[in-house]
Amino acid sequence: MQIQINEKTYPIEIIYKNNKNMYLRIKDGPKIEITAPLRTPERTIKRFIETNINYIAKNVIKKEQLQNKKSGKFEYLGHYYNILYTGKYGITLTDTTAYIGQNTNIDNWYKKEAKEMFKEYYDECFKVFREASLKPDLKIRKMKSKWGVCNVTNNTITLNQELIKLEPACLIYVIYHELSHLKHHNHSKDFWNLVEKYVPNYKEIRKHMRNV
DSSP states (O other), X not given: OEEEETTEEEEEEEXXXXXXXXXXXXXXXXXXXXXXXXXXXHHHHHHHHHHTHHHHHHHHHHHHHHHHHHTTEEEETTEEEEEEEESSSSEEEOSSEEEEETTOOHHHHHHHXXXXXXXXXXXXXXXXXXXXXXXXXXXXXXXXXXSEEEETTTTEEEEEGGGGGSOHHHHHHHHHHHHHXXXXXXXXXXXXXXXXXXXXXXXXXXXXXXXX
């Protein structure tokens, strides 16, 4: 199945699952992914697409613009830099350019930056957070599907290393999100009220992060 937006054609992938409702996602490509209940008629899916055509068009274009912006760029703290490789080791950033040494391990550079920066932000956030007295240990690693994890049993909070590429506001939100799980072990209304106490604009940040 396909859809045409502004004279360009985008694929639509239909995934059938044992769900009660249909769900719509804009994936990298960009492509449209629709999760539908088992044995959903094609006409029902087409009607669902037509009903959500404005949302699809808006977000397909947004996803495409973001991918074009990121293509061939160096990402750091929400900024995109042109890449220029040099004979020197390490990474140097100017306003618009990332000068990267030919033999520099970029992932190790990100890891070092994340270790230092995340700890600093985490310590500051925990000083403000009043709903917990025992400070969880901080871990940092790459994760495919989560920005952060709070393990109450082991008293640890794990942050996704990829947050180093986003604005610091995203990192702060994720830290408070995971800290809030120390008091509420679910995503109840009370949980979100606690998150909002520390990050009043968390909804806007979440919306932004879903498009990253």
